[in-house]
Every structure is written in C-alpha cells, then in structure tokens.
Amino acid sequence: MTRELIISLDAMGGDHAPDIVIEGASIARERVPNLRFIIFGDETRIVPLLTRFPILKNSVEVCHTDKIISADEKPSQALRRGRDSSMGQSIQAVKDGKAHAAVSAGNTGAQMALSKFILRTMPGIDRPALATLIPTTRGESVMLDLGANVECDENNLVQFAIMGAAFARTVLSVSKPTVAILNVGVEELKGSDVIKEADRMLREANIPMDYKGFTEGHGLGGGEVDVVVTDGFTGNIALKTAEGTAKMIANLLKRSLNESLLSKIGALFASSSLLSLKNHLDPNNHNGAVFMGLNGLVIKSHGGATASGFASAIGVAIDMAENDLAGKITRDLTNFNSTVEESDEAENMNDDTVVEMNIKEKK
Amino acid sequence: MTRELIISLDAMGGDHAPDIVIEGASIARERVPNLRFIIFGDETRIVPLLTRFPILKNSVEVCHTDKIISADEKPSQALRRGRDSSMGQSIQAVKDGKAHAAVSAGNTGAQMALSKFILRTMPGIDRPALATLIPTTRGESVMLDLGANVECDENNLVQFAIMGAAFARTVLSVSKPTVAILNVGVEELKGSDVIKEADRMLREANIPMDYKGFTEGHGLGGGEVDVVVTDGFTGNIALKTAEGTAKMIANLLKRSLNESLLSKIGALFASSSLLSLKNHLDPNNHNGAVFMGLNGLVIKSHGGATASGFASAIGVAIDMAENDLAGKITRDLTNFNSTVEESDEAENMNDDTVVEMNIKEKK
Numbered sequence: 001m002t003r004e005l006i007i008s009l010d011a012m013g014g015d016h017a018p019d020i021v022i023e024g025a026s027i028a029r030e031r032v033p034n035l036r037f038i039i040f041g042d043e044t045r046i047v048p049l050l051t052r053f054p055i056l057k058n059s060v061e062v063c064h065t066d067k068i069i070s071a072d073e074k075p076s077q078a079l080r081r082g083r084d085s086s087m088g089q090s091i092q093a094v095k096d097g098k099a100h101a102a103v104s105a106g107n108t109g110a111q112m113a114l115s116k117f118i119l120r121t122m123p124g125i126d127r128p129a130l131a132t133l134i135p136t137t138r139g140e141s142v143m144l145d146l147g148a149n150v151e152c153d154e155n156n157l158v159q160f161a162i163m164g165a166a167f168a169r170t171v172l173s174v175s176k177p178t179v180a181i182l183n184v185g186v187e188e189l190k191g192s193d194v195i196k197e198a199d200r201m202l203r204e205a206n207i208p209m210d211y212k213g214f215t216e217g218h219g220l221g222g223g224e225v226d227v228v229v230t231d232g233f234t235g236n237i238a239l240k241t242a243e244g245t246a247k248m249i250a251n252l253l254k255r256s257l258n259e260s261l262l263s264k265i266g267a268l269f270a271s272s273s274l275l276s277l278k279n280h281l282d283p284n285n286h287n288g289a290v291f292m293g294l295n296g297l298v299i300k301s302h303g304g305a306t307a308s309g310f311a312s313a314i315g316v317a318i319d320m321a322e323n324d325l326a327g328k329i330t331r332d333l334t335n336f337n338s339t340v341e342e343s344d345e346a347e348n349m350n351d352d353t354v355v356e357m358n359i360k361e362k363k
Numbered sequence: 364m365t366r367e368l369i370i371s372l373d374a375m376g377g378d379h380a381p382d383i384v385i386e387g388a389s390i391a392r393e394r395v396p397n398l399r400f401i402i403f404g405d406e407t408r409i410v411p412l413l414t415r416f417p418i419l420k421n422s423v424e425v426c427h428t429d430k431i432i433s434a435d436e437k438p439s440q441a442l443r444r445g446r447d448s449s450m451g452q453s454i455q456a457v458k459d460g461k462a463h464a465a466v467s468a469g470n471t472g473a474q475m476a477l478s479k480f481i482l483r484t485m486p487g488i489d490r491p492a493l494a495t496l497i498p499t500t501r502g503e504s505v506m507l508d509l510g511a512n513v514e515c516d517e518n519n520l521v522q523f524a525i526m527g528a529a530f531a532r533t534v535l536s537v538s539k540p541t542v543a544i545l546n547v548g549v550e551e552l553k554g555s556d557v558i559k560e561a562d563r564m565l566r567e568a569n570i571p572m573d574y575k576g577f578t579e580g581h582g583l584g585g586g587e588v589d590v591v592v593t594d595g596f597t598g599n600i601a602l603k604t605a606e607g608t609a610k611m612i613a614n615l616l617k618r619s620l621n622e623s624l625l626s627k628i629g630a631l632f633a634s635s636s637l638l639s640l641k642n643h644l645d646p647n648n649h650n651g652a653v654f655m656g657l658n659g660l661v662i663k664s665h666g667g668a669t670a671s672g673f674a675s676a677i678g679v680a681i682d683m684a685e686n687d688l689a690g691k692i693t694r695d696l697t698n699f700n701s702t703v704e705e706s707d708e709a710e711n712m713n714d715d716t717v718v719e720m721n722i723k724e725k726k
Contacts, residue, residue, distance in 0.1 A: 217603025221611030240580025248584030256636035263636035270629025
C-alpha cells in the first residue's frame with residue numbers, strides 16, 4: 001500500500017464517544033502508517049483528546065460540527081436536520097471525494113438513511129444492505145442483510161448474494177465464495193415464495209460464486225458457507241441470537257469455573273486457551289458492518305464498541321477501500337444483468353418463433 | 364399423582380427408532396410409577412426390545428402397524444396414506460380418549476399435518492404452533508412458533524402469546540409469565556406491521572400474563588422473558604442459530620482445552636463443572652416440543668434424540684397432561700375474546716353516538 005488512505009470519522013456517535021473513536025483511530029494508525037483521518041464533531045472535546053495520542057498529530061484534520069445525531073433519533077428526523085451533523089458530514093466527505101470511507105458508531109437507522117440520501121444506491125441495486133463478518137468454527141463468514149431492510153423481495157435477496165460474494169472475495173480472500181440463503185430447511189420446497197424464487201434465480205445466475213442453495217440456523221456457527229443471505233429481519237434476529245447465546249455460555253462457563261476450588265484451579269491452568277477463545281468470539285474483534293450497494297463506503301461500528309473494536313471497524317473500511325469492493329460489485333451486477341437479459345431475449349425469441357409458426361399454420 | 368397416566372408412542376419415528384423410544388419409555392417409567400404406554404409400530408422389532416427393559420413388562424400395550432412415515436415424506440403424502448401408520452395411530456389414540464398424549468420423534472411436517480387433521484384446532488385458534496423450552500442463564504424460557512407456520516398474521520401471534528403463557532404457567536410454574544414478541548428492536552416503531560398490530564392487541568388484552576412488548580435476539584440467552592413469541596420462520600432460524608452457536612462454542616472450547624498440556628490439565632480439574640454446563644446446554648435435556656392449540660396433546664421429540672432425550676419429551680407430555688394445559692388455554696382464550704368483544708361494543712356505541720349527533724345537526 002503506497003497511496004495515502006483517508007477515512008472520515010464521526011467522532012460523536014456511540015456509547016463512549018468521542019473517547020473510543022480517537023483511541024481507536026490511534027490504534028488503526030499504528031497498524032497502517034499511510035492512514036489519515038478527517039474527524040467530524042465537537043472540537044472542544046476532540047482536540048484535548050488528541051494530545052493523548054501523539055501518533056495522530058500529523059494524521060488528523062478536525063472539522064468542527066455543532067450538531068450530533070442522538071441514539072433515539074428517527075431516520076426521518078436525521079434526514080431533516082442531520083446533514084450537517086458529525087455523522088452527515090463524515091458521509092458527505094466520501095461523496096465529495098475527500099475520504100475513501102466513513103466510519104461511525106452512532107444511530108444505525110440514521111446512518112443508513114443519511115448514507116442512502118447522500119451517496120445514493122449503485123446502478124442495479126434497489127436497496128442497500130448491512131453486511132458483517134460472524135465468527136465460526138472454520139474462521140469467519142459474511143452475513144447480510146442485518147437489519148437495513150425488514151422486508152425483502154427476491155430481487156433484493158439476489159442483489160444481497162452478489163454483494164455478499166464480493167465482500168467475501170475482498171475480506172476472506174476466497175476467489176469463488178460459497179453462498180446460501182438462510183431458510184427453515186434445506187429442501188427446495190421449504191420456505192416462503194420469495195426465498196424459493198431467489199433460490200431459482202441464483203441457481204441460473206452466472207456470477208463468481210459457488211451457490212449452494214439453502215442453509216439452516218444450525219449451519220451458521222459451523223461456517224457451512226462463506227456468505228449467508230437473508231432478509232434484514234431474520235438476519236438481525238439470527239446475529240443477535242448468536243451473540244446472545246455466546247454471551248450466555250460465557251456467563252455460565254464463568255459461573256461453572258467459579259463454583260469449586262478444583263474448577264478454579266482448572267480455569268487458571270487453561271486461562272491462556274480460554275482467553276484466545278474469548279478473543280475469537282468477542283464481537284469487538286468482528287466489528288465493522290458495511291452498508292453495501294452505495295456509491296461510496298460507509299462502515300457501521302457497534303455502538304458499544306471498545307477502542308480496539310472501533311479500530312477493527314476502521315480496519316474493515318481500509319480493506320474495502322484498498323480492494324475495490326465497489327468495483328467488484330459493479331462488475332458482478334453487470335454480468336448478472338446481462339445473463340438475465342440474454343435469457344429474457346432467448347425467451348422472447350421462443351415466443352416470436354411460436355407466433356411465426358402460428359401465423360404460418362393459419363396461412 | 365394418583366390416576367393412571369397413558370402416553371401413546373410412535374415407536375418408528377426418528378433416527379434411532381425403535382431402540383431409543385423403548386429405552387426412553389423405560390427411563391420415564393422408572394421416574395413415574397403410574398405411567399403406562401400404548402406403543403405403535405412394527406411388533407417384530409418392538410417385542411424383542413421390550414425384554415431388555417423388564418420395568419416396562421406390565422406397563423405396555425403394543426399395537427402392531429405395518430406403515431411407517433419416512434423422514435422425507437411430504438405432509439400431503441402423510442395425510443393421504445399415513446393415518447394408519449405408527450405416527451397416525453399414536454395420535455388417533457389421543458383422539459379416541461385412549462391416551463392422554465402422543466409422543467413421536469418422526470417427521471415434523473407429517474406429525475403436524477396428521478395432528479391437525481385428526482385432532483382439529485381448539486375453538487378460537489386459527490393455527491397450531493410448535494413450542495419448546497430453551498436454556499437460558501436464568502433457567503429456561505418458552506419459545507413459539509418454531510416452524511409450524513412460515514408466515515403469520517397478528518391474530519396468530521396473539522394466539523401464540525396466549526398459548527405460550529399457558530405453557531409457561533404449566534411447566535415453569537410462574538403464575539403471571541412475562542411475554543414478549545421477538546423483534547429487531549425494542550422501540551414500538553420498529554418491525555413489520557403484523558408485529559406492531561400484535562403488540563397493540565396484547566397491550567390491551569386482559570389475560571394472566573405480564574406483556575413486556577418487544578425483545579431482541581440478544582435477550583433470548585439471558586432469559587429476559589418467560590415466553591418469546593415469533594412467527595415460525597424466525598423462530599426456527601433463531602432456535603437453530605442458538606443451538607448451532609452453542610455447538611460451535613463447545614467445539615472451539617474442546618479444541619482450546621486440547622491445545623496445550625497446561626490447558627489439558629485445566630480441563631481435567633474443571634471437568635465436573637464443565638460437564639454440568641454441558642448438561643444444561645444439551646438439547647436432549649430440553650427435548651419435547653408441544654403442538655399447541657389442538658384438541659389433544661401431541662409432543663414432538665428431536666429426530667436425533669438419545670434415549671434420555673426421548674424420556675425428557677415423555678416428561679413434557681406428562682407435565683402437560685397432569686397440569687391441564689388445554690384447560691388453561693381455553694380459559695385464557697375465552698377471557699381474551701370477551702375483552703375484544705367488549706371493546707368492539709364500546710367502539711360501536713361511539714359510532715352510533717356520532718351518527719346520532721350528525722342527524723341532530725342536520726335537523
């Protein structure tokens with residue numbers, strides 16, 4: 001990586017802003033020397049923080065904004081009055097070509113609405129989707145949508161699959177990712193009509209992915225496929241259920257290991273192994289969901305992320321910007337649409353032929 | 364418990380039938396002395412197995428059936444040709460008043476279709492739902508529907524809430540269970556119209572439950588509420604995601620604890636604590652989902668259940684039969700419907716008043 005990489009940050013979003021944003025930026029800057037930040041927010045709070053992280057000294061431009069989007073603001077409110085907020089400005093910087101990607105730990109609905117309004121969706125994409133990495137036994141998988149769209153049709157799901165595959169090729173370094181739609185069974189006759197139609201369309205599509213059909217909730221943890229496609233309602237429930245289950249087990253494990261002297265000794269011996277497992281499952285280490293399908297990169301961090309978690313989200317932004325995620329999606333969409341058009345043409349030709357034959361017979 | 368309790372068993376359903384069914388019955392019989400079974404299936408396979416479990420000798424009636432419902436049979440096929448199968452007969456025994464409940468580890472779709480056809484839904488219930496107990500940090504919660512209905516309307520969800528609350532009062536021994544609808548956020552403005560309408564109806568309902576509004580996937584593992592209400596698609600995905608996540612963590616934990624000598628020693632010291640945690644999370648110990656809303660009790664066991672898991676499912680059948688689940692649901696439904704009718708009457712009166720005023724004004 002030689003060129004300068006510029007990330008715009010909403011310093012005011014999230015439960016521990018602006019502190020973890022600035023500290024997260026310094027962690028990311030330590031890892032990536034030619035990284036620069038444009039930081040939007042209340043300069044009276046940001047500037048004093050910067051003095052604690054000298055590494056940021058020559059890598060940061062602070063742009064003061066008065067407005068902050070609150071956690072409970074509705075997307076419609078954010079659109080009306082939030083464009084000159086720290087969040088809105090961080091996205092505007094991407095639109096204006098001043099930054100390669102924007103990162104915020106603020107209000108998800110507001111970030112989605114502002115991103116869509118300012119950057120617009122890519123040609124061929126009806127709705128953006130929120131995608132993230134989830135930990136599995138094999139490593140990590142991509143899952144989308146995570147809540148940007150509560151209801152989806154078959155075209156949305158197909159577009160999510162294309163975008164998810166591009167995400168996996170960028171971040172997981174697999175050339176032909178395996179992709180499946182989340183369903184209540186793996187048989188083709190199961191699930192809603194929308195899911196069955198999306199399944200049919202993906203079986204016929206000519207895009208660089210290895211489409212596997214349906215996958216069940218059981219398959220998520222095992223990393224059965226690289227990309228799990230689902231509507232935003234189901235994806236949000238599945239992701240949070242997985243996180244909640246992991247947290248429940250961690251709590252029960254902690255309680256179990258504290259219940260006797262023997263188990264406490266055991267925990268002490270196994271502590272380094274337990275710690276590495278904890279790290280693999282810690283949502284902070286998989287932080288950074290991407291709003292896919294926009295004309296520009298916007299990354300959503302968990303609202304409760306730690307500084308190291310926020311640095312992970314910046315890391316995702318860097319990966320995506322460096323590896324031309326947008327270009328990959330555009331190329332795959334073009335291929336997919338030309339396949340569909342060809343098969344439409346083929347169908348039309350058949351219709352014409354049939355009509356011609358009818359005419360001849362009538363003659 | 365003094366009266367005799369009779370459970371009908373489909374001996375031929377599930378991955379390890381009939382062996383685990385007979386062994387499971389013997390485990391259950393050891394726990395509950397006045398328990399009797401009517402066992403349906405291939406007697407040439409069942410009778411030799413019975414000799415291995417002398418405790419069953421005077422507690423079992425074997426009814427031979429030739430037909431078995433296979434795991435890949437469609438519900439419609441099962442309805443056409445499955446009524447005299449071991450599964451169909453086990454349900455018919457409940458209909459005929461010969462058994463208090465039926466248990467099968469066979470094909471879920473077939474069991475649902477046959478149960479609905481033979482027993483019919485209770486007055487006031489449009490669709491049955493599949494409910495089960497899930498492990499949480501606090502103990503257990505009830506979740507429904509788990510896949511009987513892929514798409515649900517607001518009335519279905521309200522009926523699920525009423526049935527789930529009755530389930531919780533029966534099995535969890537709470538007099539006023541906390542109930543919530545699974546959603547992508549806890550704010551009232553989130554989610555689909557169906558969910559929002561069901562939420563509104565439950566807020567106004569007068570039934571013995573403490574309705575809490577919405578809960579998120581995060582809340583499942585923590586046991587935030589006693590009863591989690593959702594459509595069958597989401598419930599199926601959430602349950603399997605939770606089970607898959609628990610399995611993934613168990614695998615990763617096993618791998619971690621095997622990776623060094625120190626961690627192996629640790630695991631040895633902590634083995635009894637780890638075992639009790641494993642038991643709490645083992646799906647076999649939470650086995651036994653109930654088809655709710657039918658005129659009779661039908662219990663679904665995991666297809667891959669162990670004998671001890673199958674005994675848990677029989678235990679659920681006993682709990683439900685002993686504690687008059689059906690009676691609780693009927694009473695709550697009657698109360699709910701009379702509340703709705705009263706409020707409808709109130710609305711009508713208002714309309715009349717408005718009409719009267721208009722007439723007076725025109726005069």
